[in-house]
Structure formats: structure tokens, C-alpha cells
Amino acid sequence: xxxxxxxxxxxxxxxxxxxxxxxxxxxxxxxxxxxxxxxxxxxxxxxxxxxxxxxxxxxxxxxxxxxxxxxxxxxxxxxxxxxxxxxxxxxxxxxxxxxxxxxxxxxxxxxxxxxxxxxxxxxxxxxxxxxxxxxxxxxxxxxxxxxxxxxxxxxxxxxxxxxxxxxxxxxxxxxxxxxxxxxxxxxxxxxxxxxxxxxxxxxxx
Amino acid sequence: xxxxxxxxxxxxxxxxxxxxxxxxxxxxxxxxxxxxxxxxxxxxxxxxxxxxxxxxxxxxxxxxxxxxxxxxxxxxxxxxxxxxxxxxxxxxxxxxxxxxxxxxxxxxxxxxxxxxx
Numbered sequence: 675x676x677x678x679x680x681x682x683x684x685x686x687x688x689x690x691x692x693x694x695x696x697x698x699x700x701x702x703x704x705x706x707x708x709x710x711x712x713x714x715x716x717x718x719x720x721x722x723x724x725x726x727x728x729x730x731x732x733x734x735x736x737x738x739x740x741x742x743x744x745x746x747x748x749x750x751x752x753x754x755x756x757x758x759x760x761x762x763x764x765x766x767x768x769x770x771x772x773x774x775x776x777x778x779x780x781x782x783x784x785x786x787x788x789x790x791x792x793x794x795x796x797x798x799x800x801x802x803x804x805x806x807x808x809x810x811x812x813x814x815x816x817x818x819x820x821x822x823x824x825x826x827x828x829x830x831x832x833x834x835x836x837x838x839x840x841x842x843x844x845x846x847x848x849x850x851x852x853x854x855x856x857x858x859x860x861x862x863x864x865x866x867x868x869x870x871x872x873x874x875x876x877x878x879x
Numbered sequence: 880x881x882x883x884x885x886x887x888x889x890x891x892x893x894x895x896x897x898x899x900x901x902x903x904x905x906x907x908x909x910x911x912x913x914x915x916x917x918x919x920x921x922x923x924x925x926x927x928x929x930x931x932x933x934x935x936x937x938x939x940x941x942x943x944x945x946x947x948x949x950x951x952x953x954x955x956x957x958x959x960x961x962x963x964x965x966x967x968x969x970x971x972x973x974x975x976x977x978x979x980x981x982x983x984x985x986x987x988x989x990x991x992x993x994x995x996x
Contacts, residue, residue: 757892780928807930835962
């Protein structure tokens, strides 16, 4: 026998969303097919692999990196990523002296074309409230230790600019291809809550 | 308001809609200026976080002219104006227990700012 009843009702938020969606559809305020198309786009086409390609290109092409830091919107569009919530982009670079981390204290502003839709914790009040006042404490909870001699620079992106962190390229990746490098780049490293660990020796190429 | 149909989805996602305004509006501040964030407590929509009100910072970048959300959100006009990245030291915002080195950047519209006395 299964421990859980097979007919457990959906959670409250799920029921609320279903009710809202069917009501909006009934009133002809939304087209359910359009809603499905939006969800499918962000589930299968647009996500943090896009941002990882931008990062890997910047690591391997100094001229691209210079363009990216000077005009991120244009440089990101070179790789084919642009559109909603990426209209006005800024890329901020992690260095030996600075560790950047991005938040939207107002709600959930996030660079969709490069990172997709934000994770739940990014939209949650505890992250938004605490990462501005105690970024080092929050980073520690993500397993990210920033040394005292490095500046933690918080970017509160609740205006019209959208931010992508250019993480530091890990040691031991000399000679790696752009594709191999892109595979190392995590979503959280481009939000700034994580860094990219040095790959195990012999991991690639 | 027109309903977004399935055919429109990819167009909307791929083009987006910047709130940047191509109008020559004079900036009130220059990079390097010291600014004091106004203490405002509007009942309506604002992009001015409470933690920054009454705090001092330095203009680090001028991003150009954008629609002002505090008015446009209420159909009171675009009121286009400059948006700046303002740099704050963590101690200005959070007091002496914040690490000396740490900072915060926040993008603010002209109407949120006064010159720091």
C-alpha cells in the first residue's frame, strides 16, 4: 500500500492558479494557448545556458569581454539573446577585489534572455530582505565564502537595468574550449550567490 | 486591453519593450556627484526602496532617460528622466557593524535625489 492517498488534492497555490486561469480565460482576458506557449518557451528554450554561453565567450575572447562590459545589451545580442527583461543589460565582473551579487528588493527583476525565469528563492522575501543588509551571511548559506579583503558589491536591480554577473574563470581550465567552459557556468554564479569551483584534474578536455 | 494570442508570444518575448525614452532630457547630476536620497513615503508604486531613503551616495553611472514608474504606473504620464547607478557604502545604509569594504549599487531616478549638502 502506498503511504499517501492517490487522490490528494492539489496544493492551495495550485488550486488558486487553476481557478484564476480558468476565470481569466472565461472572461477572455487571456488566451490559454498563449500562456502555454510562454511557459514552454521558458521551460525549453530560454534559460541559464544562454548566460553560460555569454560567460564562456567573455572568458575566451578578450575583445568580446571588452564589448560586453562596455555595452552588455549589444554584446549579448551578438549571441542571439535579447528581448523581454533583457532590453537594458549590464554585466558586472567578479575580480580578485570585487564579488558581485544581484537582487531585486522590489519583486523579482531578473535578466530573462540570459538566465530564464528566476528561481523561487530569488523571488522570496528572505533573500530579498537579507542579501542587501547581510550579503556575506546569505552568501555563506549558499556555501560561498568571500574573504574579508574582497569587496562584496550588491546590485539592487529594481529599476530598469538588468544585471548579469561575469564570474571568475576557475583555475585549471587553460586550453578548454568555449563549449567545455560554458558547461561549468552555473546559474547561481551568474546571480552571484555562487562561485565556480576548480574542476577536478583531468575533468576536461 | 488586447489579449495576447499564441502568435504574439514569440514576438513579445523576442522584442520586449524597453522603458528607455529617446528624448533629450537634461540630467540633474553628473558622475561623481554626491547625492542625498529623498525621504519619500508614497502610497503608490515606487522603485525607491525604503532602506535607501535619507541616505547619501555617489553617482557612478548615468544610464540615460527612462519612463518614471511612480507616475506612469498610475496613468499620470511618463515624466521621462535620467536613471543613475548610485553607489552606497554598506555602513551608510546599515550602520557601523557592516563590513567597511562592502558596498551596494542601486539605480535611481532623478526625482528620488537631491544634491548632498
